[in-house]
Amino acid sequence: MSIQITDVQAQEILDSRGDPTLAVTVSTETGEVGHAGVPSGASTGAGEAVELRDGNMHRYGGRGVLTAASHVNGELRDLLRSRTFNAQHEVDEAMIVLDWTADKSRLGANAIVGISMAVARVFAAHRGEPLWRSLQPGPGAARMPVPHFNVVNGGAHAAGGLDFQEFMIAPLGARDEREAVRAGAEVYRALRARLAEAGLGTGLGDEGGFAPGIDGVEQVLDLLVASITAAGYAPGREGVAIALDPAANGFYRDGSYHVAGKELSSGQMVDWYADLTSRYPIWSIEDGLAEDDRSGWVALTERIGDRIQVVGDDIFVTDPAVIAKAIGDGIGNAALIKLNQIGTVTETLEAISVCREAGYAQLVSHRSGETTDDFIADLATGSGCGQIKAGAPARGERVAKYNRLMQIEAEARAPYGI
Numbered sequence: 001m002s003i004q005i006t007d008v009q010a011q012e013i014l015d016s017r018g019d020p021t022l023a024v025t026v027s028t029e030t031g032e033v034g035h036a037g038v039p040s041g042a043s044t045g046a047g048e049a050v051e052l053r054d055g056n057m058h059r060y061g062g063r064g065v066l067t068a069a070s071h072v073n074g075e076l077r078d079l080l081r082s083r084t085f086n087a088q089h090e091v092d093e094a095m096i097v098l099d100w101t102a103d104k105s106r107l108g109a110n111a112i113v114g115i116s117m118a119v120a121r122v123f124a125a126h127r128g129e130p131l132w133r134s135l136q137p138g139p140g141a142a143r144m145p146v147p148h149f150n151v152v153n154g155g156a157h158a159a160g161g162l163d164f165q166e167f168m169i170a171p172l173g174a175r176d177e178r179e180a181v182r183a184g185a186e187v188y189r190a191l192r193a194r195l196a197e198a199g200l201g202t203g204l205g206d207e208g209g210f211a212p213g214i215d216g217v218e219q220v221l222d223l224l225v226a227s228i229t230a231a232g233y234a235p236g237r238e239g240v241a242i243a244l245d246p247a248a249n250g251f252y253r254d255g256s257y258h259v260a261g262k263e264l265s266s267g268q269m270v271d272w273y274a275d276l277t278s279r280y281p282i283w284s285i286e287d288g289l290a291e292d293d294r295s296g297w298v299a300l301t302e303r304i305g306d307r308i309q310v311v312g313d314d315i316f317v318t319d320p321a322v323i324a325k326a327i328g329d330g331i332g333n334a335a336l337i338k339l340n341q342i343g344t345v346t347e348t349l350e351a352i353s354v355c356r357e358a359g360y361a362q363l364v365s366h367r368s369g370e371t372t373d374d375f376i377a378d379l380a381t382g383s384g385c386g387q388i389k390a391g392a393p394a395r396g397e398r399v400a401k402y403n404r405l406m407q408i409e410a411e412a413r414a415p416y417g418i
Contacts, residue, residue, distance in 0.1 A: 001086065001126060001127065002084040002085060002086045003029070003030070003032070003084065003085055003122060003126055004028060004030075005027070005028055005029075005080040005081055005085070005119075005122075006028060006029050006081065007025075007027040007077070008024070008026050008027075008073070008076060008077040008080055008081070008115060008118075009025045009072070009073060009077075010022050010023065010025075010068070010069040010072035010073055010111065010114060011069060012065050012066060012069055013037065013371070015037075015039070015040055015369035015371055015397075016206070016368075016370045016371070016395065016397040017040075017206060017368065017369045019040060019060065019369055020063055020064050020065045021038045021039070021040050022037075022038040022065055022068060022069060022072070022110055022111065022114045023036070023037050023038075023114070023371070024036045024038065024072060024111075024114030024115055025118060026115060026118040026119055026121075026122050028122055030126065032125040033122070034117075034118035034119060034120070034121030034122035034125065035373075036113075036114045036115075036116075036117035036118040036121070036373055036375065037114075037370075037372065038110045038113060038114040038117075038340060038373075039338075039339070039340050039366060039370050039371065039373075040110070040367055040368075040369035041341070041367040041368060041369065046291060046314070047317040047319060047322060048109075048317050048341050048342075049103050049104040049105075049109030049112075049113075049317075049340070049341065049342055049343035050101075050103045050104055050105035050108065050109055051108065051109055051110045051340070052065065052067055052068040052071075052105070052107070052108025052110055053065060053067075053068075054066055065108075065110060067108070068107075068110050068111040069111070071107045071111045072111045072114065072115060075098060075107065076095060076098070076107065076111060076112070079094055079095065079098050080094070087123070088119060088120055088123055088346055089346040091116065091119045092112075092119075092344035092345060092346035095112050095115065095344070096344065104343045109340060112343050113339055113340045113343050113344060113345075116339075116343070116344040116345045116346070117345060117373070117375050120134065120135065120345045120375075130408070130411065131378035131382070132377075132379075132381040132408055132412065133382060133412075134382070135345075135349070135378060135379055135382030136382045136383070136384070137352075137353065137356075137383065141383070141384040142381050142382055142384055142412055142414040143381065143384040143385070143386050143414050143416070143417070144177045144381060144405065144409050144412070144414050144415065144416040144417070145177075145364065145380040145381060145386050145388040145405070146170055146171065146172055146174075146180060146386060146387050146388070146416070146418055147170070147177075147181065147184060147389070147405065148168040148169070148170045148243050148387065148389040149168055149169050149170075149184040149187075149188065149392055149393050150166045150167070150168050150207045150208065150389065150391050150392050151167060151169055151187065151188050151191055151210065151224070151392055152191075152209045152212070152214075152220050152223075152224070153165070153166065153167075153204070153205025153206060153208075153209035153211050154167075155246075155247050155250045155251075161213075161215040162211075162214055162215055162217075163217070163246070163250070163251045163259045163260060164217055164244060164245070164246040165245050165246060165247035165250065166209070166243075166244065166245035166247070166286075166389075167209070167220050167221070167242065168242065168243040168244070168245065168284075168389065169183075169184060169187050169188075169228065169240050169241070169242060169243070170240065170241045170283065170387075171183035171184060171233075171239070171240050172237045172239075172240070172241050172283065172417070172418070173233075173234070173238045173239045173240065174416065174417075175416065176409065176416045177405050177406055177409040177416055178406050178409060180416070181393065181402050181405070181406060183231070183233055183239075183240055184402075185393040186231040186233075187224075187227050187228050187231045187240060188392060189231070190227040190228075190231040191210065191224070191227040192210065193230075194223055194226060194227055195212050200212040200214065204392070204395070206368040206369075207368055207391035207398065208392030208393075208395040208398045209391070209392045215260075216260070217260060217276070218276075221242065221282075224242055225242075225280065225281065228240045235281040236281040236283075241281050241282070242282045243282070243283060243284035243285070243286070243309075243389075245285075245287055245311075245313070246259075246285070246286075246287060247286075247287050248287055248289050248290045248293075249287065249290050249291055249314050252289075252290035252292075257289075257290075266289060266293050266295070266296035266299070267296075267299065269288065269296065269300075270289075270296065270300045270303050270304075273285060273288055273304060274303050274304055277307070277308050282308065283308060283309060284308065284309035284311060284363075285308060285309070285310060285311065286311035286312075286363070287313045287314055287315070287336075288300055288310070291314040291315040294315075294329065294331060297310075297312070297315065297326075297331040297332060298329065298331055301330055301331060302330070305332070305333045309334045310332045311332060311334040311335065311363055312326060312331060312334070312335050312336065313335075313338075313365075315332075316332075316335045316336065317342065318335070318336070318337055318342040318348060319341075319342055319347075319351065320342075320347065320351045320353075320354045323335055323351055323354050323355060323360075324354050324358075327355075327360060332360070333359075333360055333361065334360055334361035334363060335355050335361075335362055335363070336363050336365050336389075337351060337352060337362050337364045337379075337385065338364075338365050338366075338367065339375070339376065339379070340367065348379070349383065352383050361385070361386070362383070362385035362386070363385070363388070363389060364376050364379055364383070364387065364389075365389045365390075366389065366391055366398070366401065370391070370397040370398065371397055372396055372397050373400070374400045376390065376401060377390075377401045377402075377408060380405075381405065381408050381414065386417060386418035387418060388401070390402060
């Protein structure tokens with residue numbers, strides 16, 4: 001079932017942080033039109049595909065994306081109009097070849113991923129299918145994912161002294177997506193009330209979580225447990241569990257972790273995580289150690305990987321080859337999946353497949369700089385990965401994903417959970 005692309009257009013728009021990003025539209029000869037809004041990360045791994053920025057300090061402090069837009073409207077448009085395509089992977093492979101760099105730095109990963117997402121929507125429309133169904137690896141693979149709501153922001157996502165980047169709640173015990181979203185919203189509301197009662201700030205970080213000016217990790221965890229209980233849920237896997245993204249690259253310097261006012265070795269970090277997970281209903285830790293601390297990752301996985309989800313993000317960068325090597329090295333037991341981290345839908349699905357074949361869990365993720373594009377909701381459902389993180393149950397660019405999940409659930413009748 002081939003498509004003939006007749007036009008590709010990109011323009012500069014703003015993301016949720018007020019930075020420029022791309023909006024891409026792809027049109028076909030038979031009338032299908034696919035749109036995409038390109039996300040952008042703040043906390044990034046060294047091996048990520050390169051987001052092309054203009055560097056013109058007279059526009060947006062150098063962060064403009066007119067050059068990437070010109071590549072979409074020029075070379076990439078010419079390529080995609082030059083032939084017919086039978087499948088998503090043909091489009092993505094053609095763009096990768098045209099770029100020819102290992103990290104998509106010539107044309108820009110932001111240019112390539114925008115087209116890739118829009119093309120996925122075109123193929124779904126051409127087949128007369130919803131996007132989630134079109135992205136399934138096989139019939140019946142769809143599964144509604146457990147949402148992980150980022151309710152307290154720190155690190156690179158908020159001002160203040162809180163070193164850990166994300167404190168999330170995950171309604172593992174919910175019976176369906178609608179109830180999971182309700183649980184997230186109710187705990188979020190209860191947390192806001194407790195912060196206000198304590199005289200703490202209720203301003204928001206990049207991803208919609210509260211940035212209350214708390215420095216202590218355990219103080220935040222205590223607040224989360226109290227808020228889960230106040231909202232009428234049981235803290236833990238039968239109700240609402242806690243997930244952490246320390247984003248340890250942000251506080252790793254000279255071989256040590258500078259966190260919570262201390263300087264800790266890799267072994268001491270592992271001990272700390274083991275202690276925290278024994279005292280709090282934490283079920284998942286993402287980027288608990290720095291991407292260069294591979295021996296520490298192995299030790300962390302061996303120490304708590306039999307009872308806790310140990311998620312690699314910066315260390316994996318959604319790269320199938322990198323993930324495969326890490327699996328062989330015994331690093332982690334789950335991978336974060338970010339479309340723009342690798343740069344095409346095809347490579348993203350390959351990364352999910354590598355994880356699935358090895359028995360590693362997958363967690364589809366947004367970025368700190370988002371648009372109202374809800375692509376990842378369909379990706380998480382269609383891939384059957386069972387998990388998604390899209391920020392707080394607040395702010396339009398975040399709730400767009402959760403609202404889309406509830407819409408999908410109404411039509412998919414897919415099971416919920418991991």
